[in-house]
Amino acid sequence: MSKKEDINKEPISENGMEKEQQNPETEAAVDQKDEVNExxxxxxxxxxxxxxxxxxxxxxxxxxxxxxxxxxxxxxxxxxTAGQDIMSSLLPVLDDFDRAMSEISKTKEKELLKGVELIRQKMKTVLGSQGLSEIEAAAGDNFDAEIHDAITQIPAPSEDLKGKIVDVIEKGYTLSDKIIRHPKVVVGQQ
Missing domain, CATH: 1.20.5 (Single alpha-helices involved in coiled-coils or other helix-helix interfaces)
Structure with a gap:
């Protein structure tokens, strides 16, 4: 073979077969097919x-x-509310102070009344500093089932007390805006 014939011949691949010349567009299409398949x-x-x-x-x-x-x-x-148990256990003591005050006020012992009043106020101040406060409830106030605990109903002594609090039996208290004891009240029947 002459050199001229070698130049015109297609390049031969490593396995002895002739390489086909590929168009750049067909190469891109083959690459895309490979990507889709992958x-x-x-x-x-x-x-x-x-x-x-x-x-x-x-x-x-x-x-x-x-x-x-x-x-x-x-x-x-x-x-x-960490002290709620302790506060709840001290509430009867406050009730006893209130009862003692009402009984001592009936006697002529003004110095005794003053001493008990000072102790009661000091105890209320200490408990108040810990977040305890009394729920205000008095005769003539509107009854609210969310706040008050009605222990009984009696015939209203007057027209204006129908459906309202007639008497407060036991005071109620809150501890940091949470009711720990509802006030026990008597309500006038309607």
Whole structure:
């Protein structure tokens, strides 16, 4: 063979067969077919996995923030009412002071009345500083079933007391805006 014939011949591949010359457009079409057959690329897979993990992280973070907020609120509520048992056990003592005051006021012992009144006021002040406050209820006030505990109903002594409080049997108290004992009242029948 001459050199001229070698130049005109198609290049021979490594396996001894002639290489076909391919058009650049057909090469691009073959590459696209390969991509379609392969599915999503590795980069797309990683991006999808990262999006899923990011979503999980954000949900977990939000759940943790809600947990922190909820436990902080519960802790504040616990501190507000931590002394509720002690306060509830001291309420009968306050009632006894009120009874003692009414009995001592019937006697002529004004110095004794003054001493008991000072002790009662001091105790109310100390308990008040801890969040205890008395629920105001008096004869003639409107009866509210949410606040008052009606222990009985009696015929109203007058027209204006029908459906209203006639007498307060036991005082009610709140501890940091939470009712720990409802006032026990007598209500006039309508």
């Amino acid at each position: 599915g999503p690329s590795e980069l797309e897979k990683l991006e999808a996995e990262m999006a899923i993990e990011k979503d999980k992280f954000l949900r977990l973070f939000a759940e943790f923030e809600n947990y922190k907020r909820r436990t902080a609120k519960e802790r504040i509520e616990l501190f507000k």
